Amino acid sequence: MTKKVSFQRRAGILLVVFLFIAFAGLIRANSLTGGNNPPIGEDAREMSTPDIIMIDLPAIPGGEQMPAVRFFHDRHTDALKGKSCNECHLKKDQSYIFKFKRTKDSDTETDMDIYHTNCISCHTNEDKAGNTAGPLNGDCRSCHDSKSEPISTWVPINFDKSLHYRHESSGYLLSKFNTEGVNCGACHHEYDKATEKIFYKKGNEESCYYCHKPTATKEASAIRTASHQSCVGCHQQLIDVSEKTGPIKCAGCHEKTEQKKIKVLKEVPRLKRNQPDTVLLASWTLLPGTTTESAKKYMKSVAFNHKTHESNTANCRSCHHDTLKRCGDCHTETGKKEGGYVRLEQSMHDKDLEKSCAGCHRVQQEASNCAGCHEMIAEKSFRETACDKCHSVDLTGEKVFPIVKETKEILARQELIATQVALPPVPDKLIPQEVTIDIIKDKYEGAKFPHRMILRKLEDRIKDSRMAGFFHGDNLTLCAGCHHNSPASTQPPKCASCHGKTIKAANDGRPGLMGAYHVQCITCHQKMNIEKPAATDCTSCHKKRI
Structure with a gap:
């Protein structure tokens, strides 16, 4: 009986010790993750956040590759308590470079040492000061955790016409180029291959996406890098001088609920970029050797109301997806490499392409005011489509080819006026x-x-x-x-x-x-x-x- 009691007592002591260790580990884990901040490990599967940055350096040949680090940027921004980006990011030419404690990438060992030295040093200092801190020296798997699967809620931000005008008309944006009193040169620029420098040319402004692709090229940084350096860097500069500006945290731009808080202007003046009001879609009129006789072999031309379409789209990229050139410059009659071998006819009529005319119109039919009828109407085949509804401008009467731009605009305008006749309702x-x-x-x-x-x-x-x-x-x-x-x-x-x-x-x-x-x-x-x-x-x- 005595032995039995002794065993039960020892078992009870072991249980208490085990629970104490487990509880201490829980406190430690909670401390490492920042108290009420998103957890790591298995619990992170239930967590969602828009600020996840994957830190994944190239593997060292012959070395052991640790799992990538999921870095929660906004959590660290909050921990800085109002300090600026230079706590982690260096400047070059008065602009922040959004790499950690360096202006360019080096070899893996050097960059890895930068992360380990600076991150652990900061965590250690915070821990000594009695503040909530991240993982310390030796807590490798707290960062390099392959089991952690937080859900990213990151969504792209649509820099629409409202946001564009708010920046264009802002008194705080100052360009380093001579832009004749406008803000365009503060963001827009071109690249000179000979001098390897950027410059601004009025009237040549294009979307950032046209040069800055999803991944970096020899001549341009990735769109993510370029956007953060330009947008976040500018916002931080304004914060440094106590001016009201846009967000610097990831959630401010890339979280749905935060995006809804962004002010949207009801009335936005038309974007000024030397664009025409009307366009006559007739690329064949520019082909060498076009005559009045050969014009009879082509479809009638389309009178396109460019101004109206501008007011009904988010931005220029809604149609001009890769450049602001004419559609026919890349999408030719037979197709070519610059246009992904998508022919001009396909680029206008393919209903599965949102950038095409027919594809965009099909999307518009899904709007609530239209879908009630269009949902139940069987879609017509291409041969049943009334081509002459759009192809209505007959150019066979023209005597001189190619037709100059001004004449084409006049012809398009005349056709649009003639077809804009309001129909009376049924009595x-x-x-x-x-x-x-x-x-x-x-x-x-x-x-x-x-x-x-x-x-x-x-x-x-x-x-x-x-x-x-x-x-x-x-x-x-x-x-x-x-x-x-x-x-x-x-x-x-x-x-x-x-x-x-x-x-x-x-x-x-x-x-x-x-x-x-x-x-x-x-x-x-x-x-x-x-x-x-x-x-x-x-x-x-x-x-x-x-």
Whole structure:
């Protein structure tokens, strides 16, 4: 009995010691991760943050490769308590270089020593001062943790027209180039290969993405590096002189909830870049040897309203995805390397390419004001498309080729004015005010369908859409949203003309009448974000029969 008690006592002591060690380890781990900050190890799987930077130096030949370090940038920024970027980043030519404690990469051993010496030294100093600190010397796996899988919530920021104008009109942006009183040269520049220096040329401004690609090239840094050095560096310089500016933390630009806090201007003046108001899309007019006779072999040209499209896109890159040159400079009739061998016809008509005209229009049809009808309308094949809706400018009457730019702009403007004719709405007397749908009433009474009110509501929702106004072309087009396979008419056939009373679908896929009504109405409500009546609220449309 005595031995048994002694054993139980020893087991109890061991249990207490074990719990104490475990508790001490938990405190230590919590300290290493910064208290309430995102955890490391297994618990990090449940953590999400936009500020993860992977520190992964090239492997040393013949050496053991440690797992990459997941560095939480915003956590460290907060720990600096208002100190500037120069705590970790050096400057070159008065600009921050966003590498850690160096202006350029060296060999792996040198860079690794920079990280270890400076990171551990900072953590040690913080620990001695009684502050929450990161891993200390010997805590290798606290940083090099292959099991840690935090979820990055990083999202790109859209430098849209509103943000662009706020920077363009700011009184704080000062260019080192002579930019005639404008801010453009503070960000925009070109690269001189001969002198290996950057310079600014007014009127040649282009998107940063055109030169700064996802990965660095011989002549330009990666877009991520260039953006941070330019944007964050400028913001920090303004903070240093106590001026109000944009964010310097990762979340400020790359976290969804923070992005929603960015002020958006309702009215943004047109971007000034010598662009035309109207364009005549007719690349073939520039081909050598083009004559009045050879012009007959080409499609009619397209009058393109450049100014209107500018106001309906986020920025120039929405269409000019790789350069601000004409589409036909890279996308030729037969295709070439500069355009990825995408032919001009494909670049305009391929519905699977968001940068193409047809592809962009297809995306616009998914908007709530459009999707209610377009979701249920079968997509036409290419051969069924009315080409002359866009290809409407006949140039066979022109005597001189190539046609000069000014003449093409005039021709495009004239065509656009001629086609911008507002169509009168269908008169009320031709639209039934209410339609009773009771042909299949059984458990429920017939539905009272407010026909005229719904049509007028659809008209109201698209009245400001110039795209709808152009492509609908007929004041009866909206009727096709429901009467989708019959000729446009103020007296279309009943739904029962094509959809039978039987529940079973026809051999060609047409649903029965009940299915047709419910799919058409419910899908329209869902796509147009109409909450009432709900799809499951049967009696809102037809009363239950007693």
